[in-house]
Amino acid sequence: MAMSDDRVENRLFQNRYVVDVGRPHIEIRPHEVPSRELVAMTRVCPAGCYSQNEQGQVEITADGCMECGTCRVVCAKSGDIKWNYPRGGYGVLFKFG
Numbered sequence: 001m002a003m004s005d006d007r008v009e010n011r012l013f014q015n016r017y018v019v020d021v022g023r024p025h026i027e028i029r030p031h032e033v034p035s036r037e038l039v040a041m042t043r044v045c046p047a048g049c050y051s052q053n054e055q056g057q058v059e060i061t062a063d064g065c066m067e068c069g070t071c072r073v074v075c076a077k078s079g080d081i082k083w084n085y086p087r088g089g090y091g092v093l094f095k096f097g
């Protein structure tokens with residue numbers, strides 16, 4: 001009998017995402033040195049949307065964003081990001097069940 005693999009990565013893989021090409025719903029303010037909050041997002045975003053490039057700047061690929069709002073809350077005071085919900089018909093499509 002096969003064992004089920006309930007890792008969160010496997011569950012997230014069940015979701016689908018409709019990309020709004022050229023209109024990301026989250027944008028990072030240009031920076032030379034990232035704030036602590038932005039660096040933290042490379043570890044706490046549950047969808048792994050944030051990463052650091054070779055220069056240490058934080059970048060986002062919003063495809064796959066689950067719209068949980070964590071980055072919106074974490075970066076609220078620093079003003080590092082512009083956050084909006086995706087337009088209707090775009091963004092995450094959750095699979096339930």
Ligand code: SF4
Binds near residue numbers: 026047064065067071
């Ligand atoms: S809203 Fe949540 S899933 Fe989307 S980029 Fe922010 S932390 Fe990641």
